[in-house]
Amino acid sequence: MTKPIMKAAITDFLPTAGTTIPASFAIADLGCSCGPNTLFVVSDIISIIIDLCNATKHELPEFQVFLNDLPENDFNTLFSSFLPTFQAKLSEQMKSKYGALATLSCFFNGVPGSYYGRLFAQESLHFVHSSYCLMWRSQVPQGLEGNKGNIYIARSSPASVIRAFYEQFQRDFSTFLDCRGQELVVGGRMVLTILGRRSDDPSSDECCHHVNLLATVLNEMVSEGLIEEEKMDSFNIPYYTPSPKEVRWEVQKQGSFSVDSLEVSKVDWSVFDTSFDPNVVLKDREYGMTMCMRATAEPLLVGHFGGEVIDEVFKRYRAHLADHMSKQKTLFINVIVSLKKIT
Numbered sequence: 001m002t003k004p005i006m007k008a009a010i011t012d013f014l015p016t017a018g019t020t021i022p023a024s025f026a027i028a029d030l031g032c033s034c035g036p037n038t039l040f041v042v043s044d045i046i047s048i049i050i051d052l053c054n055a056t057k058h059e060l061p062e063f064q065v066f067l068n069d070l071p072e073n074d075f076n077t078l079f080s081s082f083l084p085t086f087q088a089k090l091s092e093q094m095k096s097k098y099g100a101l102a103t104l105s106c107f108f109n110g111v112p113g114s115y116y117g118r119l120f121a122q123e124s125l126h127f128v129h130s131s132y133c134l135m136w137r138s139q140v141p142q143g144l145e146g147n148k149g150n151i152y153i154a155r156s157s158p159a160s161v162i163r164a165f166y167e168q169f170q171r172d173f174s175t176f177l178d179c180r181g182q183e184l185v186v187g188g189r190m191v192l193t194i195l196g197r198r199s200d201d202p203s204s205d206e207c208c209h210h211v212n213l214l215a216t217v218l219n220e221m222v223s224e225g226l227i228e229e230e231k232m233d234s235f236n237i238p239y240y241t242p243s244p245k246e247v248r249w250e251v252q253k254q255g256s257f258s259v260d261s262l263e264v265s266k267v268d269w270s271v272f273d274t275s276f277d278p279n280v281v282l283k284d285r286e287y288g289m290t291m292c293m294r295a296t297a298e299p300l301l302v303g304h305f306g307g308e309v310i311d312e313v314f315k316r317y318r319a320h321l322a323d324h325m326s327k328q329k330t331l332f333i334n335v336i337v338s339l340k341k342i343t
């Protein structure tokens, strides 16, 4: 879904550089994670640039690829297992497209650190990408004492709690824009896909329900004495799913970027959705979503409640999901924004 948006952004960037396409084109993927999917986006970006250079008879630039994530990310596996396969595939693709002698100069760098701070030298990047990361806050906001029984924004959350989460998003996102504003060259592009919402209401089910189901499970376990109530009351997740309006407002306020496009897309919670794969086994629909939640929430839950409760939490979560998904269509909403560095 994001690929055409990246293609439009890169196409627009390259001609503005005229015949002086940068000799070295610097790409950063922020929050790259570690897995077989990590390098897909880099492959897409490089292919787009190669095709554009080919069509306009420009010489290929060298590529510098920066893969960023938090220092705890498994960069070792990324560079020792996934990168060599990726590099071999890339050079094969080059040869099949452009002949036996075609070569591609592509240099990979790992950049451990938080993107809510500076990561790169001034004006050293041409294209920044980030997917499914910027809904994570740099910290749990202050002032959530009134959010008892909830772990994120819920219908029963007081206005002060909703404001605290929103203000944390504003601080984080404007810091992110400040930093990238310094690191991108003028005219450079940034495409961000953020788990968000269409509604103006931050407590809307379309962005909160999957988290609130987790709160339901934890409350159930409190009532059965499996989790301490005080522990539950002091647990909140560092998260905020913005609306397109909120994203645009922060970009305008911060001032380093213009908005080229701002779109919303939908992804079904179920990786086994019938519209996605007609040969689905419907009784397994909730499995993918349970694993997705477990992959993201487990470190937070273990840090707060300890590791012993985890299997039980997700066994129950899966049952709640199955019930919910059997009753209604469930979607993730993505906010995809394409930005151009203007000053």
Ligand SMILES: C[S@@+](CC[C@H](N)C(=O)[O-])C[C@H]1O[C@@H](n2cnc3c(N)ncnc32)[C@H](O)[C@@H]1O
Residues within 6 Å of the ligand: 030, 031, 032, 033, 034, 037, 068, 069, 070, 073, 113, 114, 115, 116, 130, 131, 132, 133, 136, 138
């Ligand atoms: C859901 S994964 C997304 C992975 C990949 N970009 C994708 O689209 O499949 C979110 C990633 O963001 C990273 N992340 C969260 N906060 C971050 C921060 N402040 N700085 C850098 N990476 C961060 C996490 O460590 C995790 O690897």
